[in-house]
Amino acid sequence: MKDSIIQEVRATTPLIHNLTNEVVMNFSANGLLAFGGAPVMAKAKEEVEEMAAAADGVLINIGTTSLTELEAMKLAGKAANKKGIPVVLDPVGVGATSFRQDGVRQLLQAVSFTAIKGNAGEMAQLVDIPWETKGVESVGDGNVEEIAAKVAKLYQTTAIITGKTDVICSNEKMIHNTTGHAWLEKITGAGCLLGSILTACLTTNYSIEEQALTAVQFYGLAAEHAAAQSYVYGPGSFLPAFIDALSLKSEQLERS
Amino acid sequence: MKDSIIQEVRATTPLIHNLTNEVVMNFSANGLLAFGGAPVMAKAKEEVEEMAAAADGVLINIGTTSLTELEAMKLAGKAANKKGIPVVLDPVGVGATSFRQDGVRQLLQAVSFTAIKGNAGEMAQLVDIPWETKGVESVGDGNVEEIAAKVAKLYQTTAIITGKTDVICSNEKMIHNTTGHAWLEKITGAGCLLGSILTACLTTNYSIEEQALTAVQFYGLAAEHAAAQSYVYGPGSFLPAFIDALSLKSEQLERS
């Protein structure tokens, strides 16, 4: 983890245009604000190009998308590509319905993504590897590195697969991260907020491997820190403590 | 209350497809996760049938619905009927506008609901009994049992009327519950989240009377437990404590 990436985010407060799902909008905005970014949400197709062009990074998350929103996501993604700013895809529950599969296929054709982030089930779907899922959750078991390598190669991107061990494949390098806490699976939107924070880290002047690793490692340390607080009793009280932890300095989160 | 119902939910983590309002999506997802279910939200009409067919139960809540979403709700409800999984209706604020009355009428014609849950004002509206409401709140006074019996009979369903005393009418039996706490009325979405938790309980192998009573009784006990914590000072701090309480075992919530 490079602390200088976290510091750069906080010094520049990058504007992140979030085209994300309705379940997590509030949590993502508060989490990104705590971390040091500046969130903006806008999804009307009439304004997304202008908003994306004014932003420092764009996040596209299909969790509750519709045909109308998919159009807006394509426009925002293309505008990000044109401006040369990072654009991240979070293909939430892509395996759950053919509508999501079609939508993600269209997004992948229209937009060149700087990074694609998902759980193993979602990422396996993108490269036609069988994997067991349940709704938007990944419950299968298999070779995660193989999936990450295939996603990275096929879509010419950085692939980030979250799980007990996070696996990042970027420029043919395979990177692992083991920070994190089980309570991240007991709250909604943990993966979604990570997408926003990852996008913020991608706006800094470091290699994408360092940026991606720093995002997932810091995020996991913040979860561990929050879970360890004496006033955290369950997933409900974990939520505000986790937002608090995202605002801390790297050294305050280090494992002792 | 049958603790074995709670245990079965936690052992099977039923996938609940929530077609619910935008105000409560995050709270409902976190509450259902804490309780032991697996929430999924999807509302595009192109995917709701497939999502409902993959789920173990479907919740339909009209709190912020639109014509487009009503179409999706009908499709999801029919898919649930076809698969034979429970489907619950929460007719939020149905008396407030003729648009909501028409929408609920259409839903009731298209879908056979396993249970209908609402406050007295909403349920009275479904059987043309006069009742005073204010926005989406019920402020009237009258014979709640009569309303429950009429809803159950007219719609061939289990009727659950929430209030200071919850009244359940199922298979001509009238059941009462008095667990709960006044702070549930000072937070938004308390009734909406109960709808999701009720749907999860309806996926278990017990009689519907036991399932419905267990859902409302456990929910009320969790509220009492949360309100009694020393670090709960008002409706704001009640929220995370309540989510925490929903994750506890039945015996941890029993009144002493």
Next chain:
Amino acid sequence: MKDSIIQEVRATTPLIHNLTNEVVMNFSANGLLAFGGAPVMAKAKEEVEEMAAAADGVLINIGTTSLTELEAMKLAGKAANKKGIPVVLDPVGVGATSFRQDGVRQLLQAVSFTAIKGNAGEMAQLVDIPWETKGVESVGDGNVEEIAAKVAKLYQTTAIITGKTDVICSNEKMIHNTTGHAWLEKITGAGCLLGSILTACLTTNYSIEEQALTAVQFYGLAAEHAAAQSYVYGPGSFLPAFIDALSLKSEQLERS
């Protein structure tokens, strides 16, 4: 600050129809409930006139608006004007895109607003004064009183500009407020919830200058009170404490 305004809100629990953005719906509903109002959210164009006509006040916030929602906002605003109840505009991020500028222009033509509330960048945009913004945040510097005076005059309204010092211009009077806390800028929706609480205060029987000042002053004192609690460690734990504080009596919030 007139405590009797707060007391009147709590005695009458005015029904506030919120046409607001998806990011803050839950936070706004919980905050308004804690304060003493009764929130209702409805945005389908088929029902907004009826809902607004049943309400005591209407809030219009364009944070994540679309063409469809803009239509509904105009209908709700006109219904409020027809009934003679207060209607408040929060032109979130109006300067960010031409779509928002057009939308707000349409709203200002169709509806006579009782009050317009925004940060300096948003309010400057309404009267064509140059101001630096970043997404939906105001980062510029300049003569805020001049902006408030111009907005009030041009739109025949009460102008409320939030910031380190809040500036209210109403009936040619200029009023200032300095309550508040820096953490309001580290959470999403602080300005949006203030819009809902302001609308509730505008339903009381006092002068609009007293109503507007009371709303912003009480709100800022609640933030100061929350931030001072020993169990508030960051923006995450500030959130529930702030909701708690909004439910307190004025005298519990007074600066010592």
